[in-house]
Amino acid sequence: MNKASNKTPEIDESRTSNFIEHLIDADREAGKIAGPVHTRFPPEPNGFLHIGHAKSICLNFGLARKYGGLCNLRFDDTNPVKEEVRYVESIKEDVKWLGFDWGDREFYASDYFETLYEYAVQLIRKGKAYVDDLSPDQIREYRGTLSEPGRESPCRNRSIEENLDLFARMRAGEFKEGDRVLRARIDMSSGNLNLRDPVMYRIFKAHHHRTEDRWCIYPMYDWAHGQSDAIEGITHSICTLEFEDHRPLYDWFLDQLGIHHPRQIEFARLNLSYTVLSKRKLLQLVQENRVDGWDDPRMPTISGLRRRGYTPESIRDFCDRIGVAKANSTVDIALLEHCLREDLNRSAPRVMAVLDPLRIVIENYPEGQVEEMEGENNPEDPAAGSRKISFTRELYIEREDFMEDPPKKFFRLAPGREVRLKHAYIIKCETVVKDESTGEVVELRCTYDPATRSGEADGRKVKGTLHWVSAEHAVNAEVRLYDHLFTTANPGDEKENPDFTMALNAESLKILTNCKLEPSLKGTRPGDRFQFLRMGYFSVDLESAPERPIFNRAVTLRDTWARIVKKEGA
RNA sequence: UGGGGCGUGGCGAAGUGGUCUAACGCACCGGAUUCUGAUUCCGGCACUCCUAGGUUCGAAUCCUAGCGCCCCAGCCA
Numbered sequence: 001m002n003k004a005s006n007k008t009p010e011i012d013e014s015r016t017s018n019f020i021e022h023l024i025d026a027d028r029e030a031g032k033i034a035g036p037v038h039t040r041f042p043p044e045p046n047g048f049l050h051i052g053h054a055k056s057i058c059l060n061f062g063l064a065r066k067y068g069g070l071c072n073l074r075f076d077d078t079n080p081v082k083e084e085v086r087y088v089e090s091i092k093e094d095v096k097w098l099g100f101d102w103g104d105r106e107f108y109a110s111d112y113f114e115t116l117y118e119y120a121v122q123l124i125r126k127g128k129a130y131v132d133d134l135s136p137d138q139i140r141e142y143r144g145t146l147s148e149p150g151r152e153s154p155c156r157n158r159s160i161e162e163n164l165d166l167f168a169r170m171r172a173g174e175f176k177e178g179d180r181v182l183r184a185r186i187d188m189s190s191g192n193l194n195l196r197d198p199v200m201y202r203i204f205k206a207h208h209h210r211t212e213d214r215w216c217i218y219p220m221y222d223w224a225h226g227q228s229d230a231i232e233g234i235t236h237s238i239c240t241l242e243f244e245d246h247r248p249l250y251d252w253f254l255d256q257l258g259i260h261h262p263r264q265i266e267f268a269r270l271n272l273s274y275t276v277l278s279k280r281k282l283l284q285l286v287q288e289n290r291v292d293g294w295d296d297p298r299m300p301t302i303s304g305l306r307r308r309g310y311t312p313e314s315i316r317d318f319c320d321r322i323g324v325a326k327a328n329s330t331v332d333i334a335l336l337e338h339c340l341r342e343d344l345n346r347s348a349p350r351v352m353a354v355l356d357p358l359r360i361v362i363e364n365y366p367e368g369q370v371e372e373m374e375g376e377n378n379p380e381d382p383a384a385g386s387r388k389i390s391f392t393r394e395l396y397i398e399r400e401d402f403m404e405d406p407p408k409k410f411f412r413l414a415p416g417r418e419v420r421l422k423h424a425y426i427i428k429c430e431t432v433v434k435d436e437s438t439g440e441v442v443e444l445r446c447t448y449d450p451a452t453r454s455g456e457a458d459g460r461k462v463k464g465t466l467h468w469v470s471a472e473h474a475v476n477a478e479v480r481l482y483d484h485l486f487t488t489a490n491p492g493d494e495k496e497n498p499d500f501t502m503a504l505n506a507e508s509l510k511i512l513t514n515c516k517l518e519p520s521l522k523g524t525r526p527g528d529r530f531q532f533l534r535m536g537y538f539s540v541d542l543e544s545a546p547e548r549p550i551f552n553r554a555v556t557l558r559d560t561w562a563r564i565v566k567k568e569g570a
Numbered sequence: 571u572g573g574g575g576c577g578u579g580g581c582g583a584a585g586u587g588g589u590c591u592a593a594c595g596c597a598c599c600g601g602a603u604u605c606u607g608a609u610u611c612c613g614g615c616a617c618u619c620c621u622a623g624g625u626u627c628g629a630a631u632c633c634u635a636g637c638g639c640c641c642c643a644g645c646c647a
Contacts, residue, residue: 180645
């Protein structure tokens with residue numbers, strides 16, 4: 001039930017095309033690309049993927065699909081001190097789960113270390129790269145500032161022979177970390193700081209998750225990325241805005257090497273309201289235990305969204321709808337939620353679950369009698385069929401569905417008032433039983449109208465319909481209610497929030513341990529998704545066990561009543 | 571005069587000189603239907619496209635000048 005569809009994502013013809021597609025169209029018309037369009041998704045395995053990466057994944061794989069080309073999965077694993085295999089595993093799982101297939105094209109920048117090394121030697125031979133002995137601090141100092149040019153390193157004019165020798169000795173492990181680097185020899189006075197002799201290789205005596213201890217010099221991203229794309233024959237290298245300044249550097253490398261030139265196109269990364277999408281901040285939340293790991297259902301990570309109950313379809317739909325452009329923007333998280341509701345509305349079975357139970361006794365209903373009521377599983381999908389639900393004298397209803405002294409617009413249960421119990425009868429609240437000492441309502445004594453059984457013609461209409469569960473048949477469960485992780489729309493904005501953790505929502509998780517579910521929910525498995533009638537969409541949590549079911553609220557239903565209360569009660 | 575980008579409704583985003591008193595989606599505001607206050611449906615929501623000039627019969631789209639916002643000074647990616 002609710003298994004992720006294995007179908008490959010379809011192309012939505014109604015979607016308007018984005019500027020990247022216009023550029024690719026132009027390239028093809030101009031005959032600039034020989035074969036099919038070839039893209040790649042290039043994550044660094046130093047953290048878990050989040051919804052922002054989903055945008056990039058959908059874009060890159062989507063472009064390949066649209067143009068009948070291919071998209072590679074390539075790990076940019078050039079920094080061994082930050083990368084781990086568990087991250088590559090999680091990334092592969094997430095991309096797969098999202099519904100994309102990279103076939104046998106699973107690559108690693110580390111696959112190209114030897115080639116990259118040879119390329120570097122070529123640049124040294126051309127006098128376009130040199131080994132620098134400056135310390136990190138000195139290099140920074142020599143780089144100049146945004147408005148002043150830099151100065152050339154004393155090592156800049158070393159002989160080719162000396163550079164070749166030194167570089168080989170760097171590789172051989174003769175120097176300590178930080179002692180020497182290989183730099184491109186470009187222009188220390190360039191207005192573009194990336195061209196002020198950028199570092200190509202640094203020394204790390206670190207264990208790499210793939211190349212193990214074979215290397216002690218590692219290429220910088222800027223040196224590895226463009227060449228990796230070239231090696232793979234990427235036609236269109238899609239990346240985010242901050243790399244726009246790096247494009248001239250990539251072009252320079254490629255020109256010096258005289259190899260294939262992918263076209264780089266930059267787009268604006270995703271920002272989402274009420275959450276953060278920076279790997280650094282997400283890592284911090286995990287490390288400081290502000291959340292329960294990378295897959296905490298409040299996290300905007302793919303694994304968090306999955307655990308929360310999001311479907312891959314809804315995430316892909318979201319990525320389609322937000323569009324692709326160059327203007328920085330923040331998408332309202334309500335759109336993501338809308339996409340999930342829309343998907344689950346048509347696919348999730350309806351069930352009844354009482355989260356905060358209030359006992360009611362139907363005084364004129366025979367003790368011991370059980371009636372099997374018919375309940376449709378999904379009004380949006382007749383093929384989903386129906387199920388039997390036991391109706392008895394003692395039931396649970398939602399505590400918030402009763403008010404002793406209700407406002408005029410409240411059309412749920414109140415003393416003397418009638419409501420329909422979904423799939424069952426119309427009942428009337430006769431008396432309210434309270435705890436003598438606390439005044440708390442502990443039970444409602446009601447009567448039912450036998451002539452109003454669900455499905456049978458009845459002339460009577462009541463304003464409200466409530467969900468309920470037979471007390472005798474109820475399954476106990478834990479339900480976790482999630483809300484936005486942050487209380488402000490832009491928690492990641494450093495000017496608004498110097499310390500983004502101050503904006504953490506203290507009420508982002510509420511655990512309810514006394515929930516009553518209808519018995520059909522007994523055999524569920526982690527990942528199964530349901531609509532709890534009138535309450536929202538819920539999914540079975542990873543930690544759920546048959547004897548201790550746990551449900552996560554993925555998203556609430558639209559709630560007009562809550563809005564009225566908020567508007568009038570404020 | 572450091573370099574590179576971006577500015578269309580509350581939020582995204584189409585639009586590439588005439589059909590723009592500007593598509594579409596989200597949000598929001600009505601109203602209809604409803605045994606989920608859900609869904610669905612119907613209607614509303616920019617005389618205006620950062621501003622000011624200019625070109626043109628005609629500009630969100632072209633030109634000029636301003637203004638605002640974002641990115642870059644990691645041996646991170």
